[in-house]
Amino acid sequence: MSRRENTLLQGLSRLESRRNGHDPVWLKAFRHTALQRVSERGFPTAKDEAWKYTQIGRILDVAFEPAEADASLRLSSAAIDQLAGDLGGARLVFINGYFSPQCSSLKKLPEGVKVKSLASALAEEGESLEALLSRPFGEQTHAFTALNAACAEDGAFVQIPANTVIEEPIHLVFLSDPGAAFPAGPVVSHPRSLVLAGPGSRVTIVETYAGILDEVYLTNAVTEVILEEGAAVEHYKIQNETETAFHIALLDVRQERDTQFATHSVALGSLLARHEVTVGLHGPGAKATLNGLYMPQNEQHLDNPTTIDHIAPECISRELYKGVVDGRGRGVFDGRVIVRPGAMKTDSSQTNKNLLLSESARANTRPQLEIFADDVKCAHGATVGQLNEEVVFYLRTRGISQIAARNLLTYAFVGEMLELIRVQPLRSHVEKLVALRLSAGGVGMVAA
Amino acid sequence: MMLQIRNLHASVGGMEILRGLDLDVRAGEVHAIMGPNGSGKSTLAQVLVGRETYDVTGEVLYEGRNLLAMSPEQRAVEGVFLAFQYPVEIPGVGNLYFIRTALNMMRKQRGLDELDAMDFLALAKERMKFVEMDQSFMNRSVNTGFSGGETKRNEILQMAVLEPKLAILDETDSGLDIDALRIVANGVNALRSKERALLVITHYQRLLNYIVPDRVHVMANGRIVRSGDKHLALELEKNGYADFEQDTAGGARSAAGVTS
Ligand SMILES: Nc1ncnc2c1ncn2[C@@H]1O[C@H](COP(=O)(O)OP(=O)(O)O)[C@@H](O)[C@H]1O
Ligand SMILES: [Mg+2]
Numbered sequence: 001m002s003r004r005e006n007t008l009l010q011g012l013s014r015l016e017s018r019r020n021g022h023d024p025v026w027l028k029a030f031r032h033t034a035l036q037r038v039s040e041r042g043f044p045t046a047k048d049e050a051w052k053y054t055q056i057g058r059i060l061d062v063a064f065e066p067a068e069a070d071a072s073l074r075l076s077s078a079a080i081d082q083l084a085g086d087l088g089g090a091r092l093v094f095i096n097g098y099f100s101p102q103c104s105s106l107k108k109l110p111e112g113v114k115v116k117s118l119a120s121a122l123a124e125e126g127e128s129l130e131a132l133l134s135r136p137f138g139e140q141t142h143a144f145t146a147l148n149a150a151c152a153e154d155g156a157f158v159q160i161p162a163n164t165v166i167e168e169p170i171h172l173v174f175l176s177d178p179g180a181a182f183p184a185g186p187v188v189s190h191p192r193s194l195v196l197a198g199p200g201s202r203v204t205i206v207e208t209y210a211g212i213l214d215e216v217y218l219t220n221a222v223t224e225v226i227l228e229e230g231a232a233v234e235h236y237k238i239q240n241e242t243e244t245a246f247h248i249a250l251l252d253v254r255q256e257r258d259t260q261f262a263t264h265s266v267a268l269g270s271l272l273a274r275h276e277v278t279v280g281l282h283g284p285g286a287k288a289t290l291n292g293l294y295m296p297q298n299e300q301h302l303d304n305p306t307t308i309d310h311i312a313p314e315c316i317s318r319e320l321y322k323g324v325v326d327g328r329g330r331g332v333f334d335g336r337v338i339v340r341p342g343a344m345k346t347d348s349s350q351t352n353k354n355l356l357l358s359e360s361a362r363a364n365t366r367p368q369l370e371i372f373a374d375d376v377k378c379a380h381g382a383t384v385g386q387l388n389e390e391v392v393f394y395l396r397t398r399g400i401s402q403i404a405a406r407n408l409l410t411y412a413f414v415g416e417m418l419e420l421i422r423v424q425p426l427r428s429h430v431e432k433l434v435a436l437r438l439s440a441g442g443v444g445m446v447a448a
Numbered sequence: 449m450m451l452q453i454r455n456l457h458a459s460v461g462g463m464e465i466l467r468g469l470d471l472d473v474r475a476g477e478v479h480a481i482m483g484p485n486g487s488g489k490s491t492l493a494q495v496l497v498g499r500e501t502y503d504v505t506g507e508v509l510y511e512g513r514n515l516l517a518m519s520p521e522q523r524a525v526e527g528v529f530l531a532f533q534y535p536v537e538i539p540g541v542g543n544l545y546f547i548r549t550a551l552n553m554m555r556k557q558r559g560l561d562e563l564d565a566m567d568f569l570a571l572a573k574e575r576m577k578f579v580e581m582d583q584s585f586m587n588r589s590v591n592t593g594f595s596g597g598e599t600k601r602n603e604i605l606q607m608a609v610l611e612p613k614l615a616i617l618d619e620t621d622s623g624l625d626i627d628a629l630r631i632v633a634n635g636v637n638a639l640r641s642k643e644r645a646l647l648v649i650t651h652y653q654r655l656l657n658y659i660v661p662d663r664v665h666v667m668a669n670g671r672i673v674r675s676g677d678k679h680l681a682l683e684l685e686k687n688g689y690a691d692f693e694q695d696t697a698g699g700a701r702s703a704a705g706v707t708s
Contacts, residue, residue: 394536397497398550398606399524399557408549412540 026130027122034149043143050142053332053364054274054303059246064188064218066151069098073177075212077105080173084208084238085429089168090115095175097189097219098154107168112161115170118192121157132194135224135254144248148222152192155221159194160201162228169204169236169423176211176219176245188218195224197231197259204234206426209249211242211269221249227259229283234262236426240433241269243300249275257283257312264421266430267294267302268437274303281308281315281343292321293417295437296329296361303332310343310373317347322417323354324410325361332364337378339371346373350380355387355413357406407438414438449509450475450614450645456506458488458495458670465491465502467670475613476642480656480681481649483667484689489649490533492667493618496647497530498523510614524550525557527613531603531620533649537591543602544572544586547609554610575608578635597628604635615639616647621655633658653685668692 023031043060044051073095075083080093080103092115093103099117109115122129133149141149156172174191195205209219219241227233241247247270255261265275279288294302308317323331333352354363365382387409395405414434421427451473458466465488473479483489495504498520508515515523538546552562563571572586579601591599600620607615617636621629636646636659648659656664656678664680665672666689673692674680 388536391536391538393499393520394532394538395546395550396520397524397530398546398610399521399554400550401521401553402519404549404553408541409538412538415540 024126026127030130030134031150034146037141037146038143038150041141041143041146048142050305050334053330053334054272054301056272058272059218059248062186062216062218062246064186067096067098067187067189069154070095071100071102073100075103075175075177077103080175083175083210083212083240084171084173085426087169087171087206087423087425089166089170091171091173092117092156093173093175094154094156094191095177096187097152097174097191109166110164113164113166114157114159116157118155118157118194119153121194125157129194132196132224132226133192135252144220145222145250148190148192148220148250151190151220152222153190155192155194155223157194158203158205159196160198160203160231162198163200164198165202166204169206169426171206171208174207174209174219174221176209176217176241177213186216186218188220191219191221193221193223195226195233195235197225197227197233199228200230201228202232204236204423206236206238206423208238208240209247209269210238210240211245214242214244216244216246218246219249221247223249223251225251225253225261227253227255227261227286229257230259231256232260234422235264236421236423237263237265237275238426238430238433239265239267239269239273239275241273243269243271243298245270247273247275249273251275251277253277253279253288255279255281255283255286255288255315258285259283260287260289262289263291264417265290265292265294265304266417266433267292267296267304268433270302271299272301272303274305277304277306279306279308279317281310281312281317284312284314286312287316288318290317290319290321291417291420292333293323293414294321294331294333295324295326295414295434296331297326297437298329299327300329301332302330303334305332305334305336307336307338308348310337310339310346310348310376313342313344313346313373315343315346317349319348319350320417320420321352322413323352323363324357324414325354325363326357328358328360330362330364332366333382334364334366334368335380336368336370337380339369339373339376339378341372343373344375346376346378348376348378352382353413354382354384355410356384357387357410410438411435449473450511451515451647452507452509454507454509456492456495456504456508458491458502458504460502465670466495468506469667469671471665471672473614473645473647475645477662478640478646478648478659480659480661480664480678481647481667481672482651482653482664482681482684482689483692485651487667487689488670489667490618491670493530493533493616493647493649496523496616497528521553524610524612525554529607529610529612529615531600531607531615531617533618533620533622535591535599535603537589537594539589539592541590542586543588543590544569546590547572547586547606550606551609572605572609575605578608578638579604580631581605596623597625600624600632601628601635604632608635608639611639613643614645614647616649618649619651620648621650621652629655630658653681656681666692 453471
């Protein structure tokens, strides 16, 4: 391991001594294995196919310190509404990766539903979590996921019992407030969340990641969703970190028979972000929908790797990602669809469309289909284009200024993704963020 | 004088398309411009609304002011409108929203209050009657999946809502069946007034049975080669454009001599 890579690991010994005595034996062993994995594998380089477009030298160069829980950090609920939106349901707030009971509001939930911090789940559920925590941590695990396994102390724990339906979204808000955090200087947090949807249950989960001050920090998050037979989970992820931050995340999903999973990712923030989604379709009749919108501007680099693994027959996957790239930004879509032998009657479609708004904007799109079964239906398409100047001119001849015309057309491109957000207050919140982003370039005029 | 064009030249990539064009249009008048395909009619229309593709020289005065110095959006605000020969599709932008945005941006520039959704809807509904459009048009994306006739009617609807002073219609009649032609012509005639001028570009005389022009000009090879009253259109219908194409090719007529 190079000297550079050690900087991210340096803080670990401090973390270990701090935690000494807290962890049960199994967890200590688990963390030890994870850490070994990091040392053996090392951090991904440009030689790793999956990290081809996203170089992480900039992250490794920073001497991050592990964040600490700090109960004195408080935000008013109005401030949190502003940052993350008010969705009306239960809201768990994490500051620098640690659960903040003062800032959270837990509504009354149906009998048997568990919504709490991972720290308390570890204390209360004990060893039963071992198998779950080690699951996304398989052979392919890269150093960041392993590092999360080694370091994660907190996050959200959501468990929905069989046949239970929760109408209001459960909102998980991860805020970074490095200005006030111990220690002073760049901090790294490793939130780890688990969502367990029991057979026939239904729930909506919204994850929001946002920063408060323009400082350098790293969020290294892992979220895992497990859907048991017949469960339906709608998941949203709003990544709106500050433009100086780094954000590395994995959403790992396991679907059993006849389950429905949909995720909508909106990536607006971070200097460099990589939000990976991996979905395993393990039971027949499962359906996965992956939607994503990424809007890098200035120097932002937003990477969206996805893997949909058709293991069982007769599963459906639908994927639609759109990128709007401005300034010197770069958007990456890397979409893998694997159809395993035996996954007959797979029905899969994947679309990626990119809109470049400036001369120096860049987009990389890489659809990858790996089909090892017969009798399957797989479609994919990818485009990278610019605003149609004919259309801009047409709008200008109707008295709409050039800037307004460009915004109008960009908003129309994005609008399709916003309409897919079914949680109304979340849609309004995201519409506001997107409108703000589009009007930042000049006199704003966007569709309402 | 509403519009004065003097010695207008337009070229693209070194190829000259408009080659010294002169034209005068007064408020309240309807002028028809006829001519063979490729004579430069659409180029004239596009240059008048500010298409930046062309290198343009010469002078165009609109209400006494230099039109060529204005941006396309400024020209619209000042009351210049073009019904495009080939209107573009705008997927994802609702027709109603588009027309309201256009009207309100212009009103704002003119120092008028913007219309709210209710007031706009009332206005749009009234103007939709001119072109016999139903409201389902308004909820669709602009020109997306519209038939040829529908896009043309949508152009006239925009004109009816935006109420320009100088409206240019570029082959709005092309590809229309007789019913659609009558609808479009009625829409246009409803807007004729003392304050407005219309420049009707057409390949065929047919439309001029419905929209009776004050003046008819024949355009060939980038110039106006002959002007007359409405009878000129009938003459063209009978004899075709062949004479004029030969005329200018031989340089027999000077531009100045035919526009008086
Ligand atoms: N943007 C352009 N680029 C290249 N050629 C053009 C362009 N616009 C017009 N032309 C050419 O100029 C000529 C006149 O075109 P146009 O104005 O469309 O004629 P009309 O409308 O009278 O049929 C045609 O030969 C056409 O191909
Ligand atoms: Mg034409």
